Amino acid sequence: MAAGDGPIDPGQRRIAERRLLTALRRHQRRSPLRPDLRVDSLVAEARAEDPARPSRHRGRQTLTLTDGEWRAIVDGLVASGALLRSGHRVRLPASEPELEPIMGERVDRLMAELGSVGAVPPPVDGVAARLGIPAALVAQLRASGRLVEIGPRMDYPREAWAGISDRLDRLASEVPLSVQVVRDALGTSRRHAEAILRQWNRVRSNQ
Secondary structure, eight states: OOOOOOOHHHHHHHHHHHHHHHHHHHHHOOOOTTTEEEHHHHHHHHHSSSSSSSSSGGGGGGOOHHHHHHHHHHHHHHHTTTSETTTTEEESSSSSEEEEEEEEHHHHOOOOOOHHHHTTOOOOOOOOHHHHHHHHHHHHHHHHHHHEEEEEEEEEEHHHHHOOOOHHHHHHHTTTHHHHHHHHHTTHHHHHHHHHHHHHHHHHHHH
């Protein structure tokens, strides 16, 4: 609770908790592969549920909570186990939501197809469109890490990229890596070798 904030009215707390959890569930349905949300964004979404004018309906009561009180309520939900926190982001404690069965099967086919062609996978957008996977879901796959985007129109399934990265780690212990070395080792094009080496170096520099 922020300095200067008094005890939170129990009725206001209960309504705020309900709105926070509802807002997070709504976000989870919109973005099933990125179920966490920044605390400030969650509070803003919960606050947006306040009616334009005071209502006599219990569920639509106008809240008069300060920023500090909203954060204290989030802290309370985390302490009770109703929310899980990672840095400035929170999520529901349930396991990461799954896609609808049909879309899940399409995503599995996408990953299998991209992972079956070695270091030169086809552009993911074309494969996804053919399989009936919307562009928004492709973006979520990238954001969740299931797809690793190393350059324009160059994406690898997470497991395929891990295999490439491990291979480069072993190769780097034997010879200095260059675009030519990577191209020959992976049997890929120069364009892909440049992007692969750039991504590998970027990851290593952040470790």
